[in-house]
Amino acid sequence: MSNKRTVAVRIRGQEFRIRSDEPPEQLARIARTVDETMERVESKTGAVDSYDVAMLTALNLAREVVGFEATRRTFDLAKLRTLIDLAESAIAPESS
Numbered sequence: 001m002s003n004k005r006t007v008a009v010r011i012r013g014q015e016f017r018i019r020s021d022e023p024p025e026q027l028a029r030i031a032r033t034v035d036e037t038m039e040r041v042e043s044k045t046g047a048v049d050s051y052d053v054a055m056l057t058a059l060n061l062a063r064e065v066v067g068f069e070a071t072r073r074t075f076d077l078a079k080l081r082t083l084i085d086l087a088e089s090a091i092a093p094e095s096s
Contacts (some may be wrong), residue, residue, distance in 0.1 A: 003020050004020060004021045005019070005020070005021070005024075007019075007020065007024045007027045007028075009020060009028060009030075009031035009090075010035070011031050011034050011035045011090075012018075012035060012040065012050070012053075016091075017090075017091040018086055018089050018090055020082075020085075020086055020089065022086070027086070030083070030086060033061075037057045037060055037061060038053050038054070038057045038061050041053050041056045041057050057096070065080065
């Protein structure tokens with residue numbers, strides 16, 4: 001049985017409601033990482049379009065994951081799937 005709950009996080013000043021069974025502290029940490037990476041991308045590139053910043057952030061974080069995978073042979077695909085699911089749930093429209 002899944003123990004999913006909805007947790008609100010803020011990224012770049014916008015609230016996202018994420019439905020997950022991850023601990024709220026973990027979700028907050030993930031959101032902080034995304035927010036900080038987006039801030040760095042904005043600062044370094046001067047990009048202002050939120051879509052451009054989001055895509056560049058996704059590329060930066062994916063590069064880190066791939067780099068991590070290259071250095072660690074026992075990469076946990078379940079954890080990666082969880083992160084992907086969290087990202088998708090944050091951008092999916094809320095069902096009424």
